[in-house]
Amino acid sequence: MNPDFKDLADDIYRRRVLRARRMSLGEKLATSFELLDEANQTMRNQVLIQNPDLDADLLDEQVARLQTRYRAISDRGIFKQAAA
């Protein structure tokens, strides 16, 4: 990496870290939950935009299918199906 870019990247990262250090543990957990809800709502909205006629049950089903696919990618061989 170009040394100038590295300094810039370090500076941006440093600001993020210092901001996190100023937050209480409770504030950070609250932020994590907010981000989680936003991510899930965004996924629901995306499915609805592509399929505006879906009823609530089909929407839940479609989103669940997407989440299963994302999880399979994220697991990347770490988790395997096990017999129930």
Place this chain on the structure above:
Amino acid sequence: MNSAEAVCQVLDAAEKAGVPYMLTGSLASGVWGIPRASKDADIVFEMAGLDPGKITQHLGPAFLLEDQMSFESITGSYRWILRVPEISFVIELFLLSGDDHHRARFSRRVQQMHPTLMRPAFIPTAEDVIIQKIRWGRDKDKSDAMDVMSVQGPALDWPYIESWCDRHGTRVLLDQLRASIPPDLLNS
């Protein structure tokens, strides 16, 4: 319902069932490091047998437990998926395995009051979050581990982290990640 309320209900259910637990995954790394967006919440439970029904029997109809469980080969952990369809929220339920570090991580967990959950909750220590994240070693895990190292800086118990990474054969990755962090963040 939102994700915090859903997690709160699961923790209440675990307590009703007398099952010890701790929050892990991105929620725990976000508490010690930098909060980030995630798609789910992870909770580890210590209980005998492979029956998450012991916990889920105390949950209402808003929760849906998937039949299929999965197995993680590195540490021998079993996992179930619990859904809250109305908010498209997924909670991954892990059974505490016999893995030495998982046992140590669980026994060292700390209880903190979390206003969002309106209750105290157990989470692993910052050191144990780093060790586990480095062990899995996916890109997002490495990034989470670096964030915890950077935010906690000199407060970390490095000999403890190094000893487990030596045992897991992940010391090279630990050293690489540590070297990539601006030194002033690690030292002050």
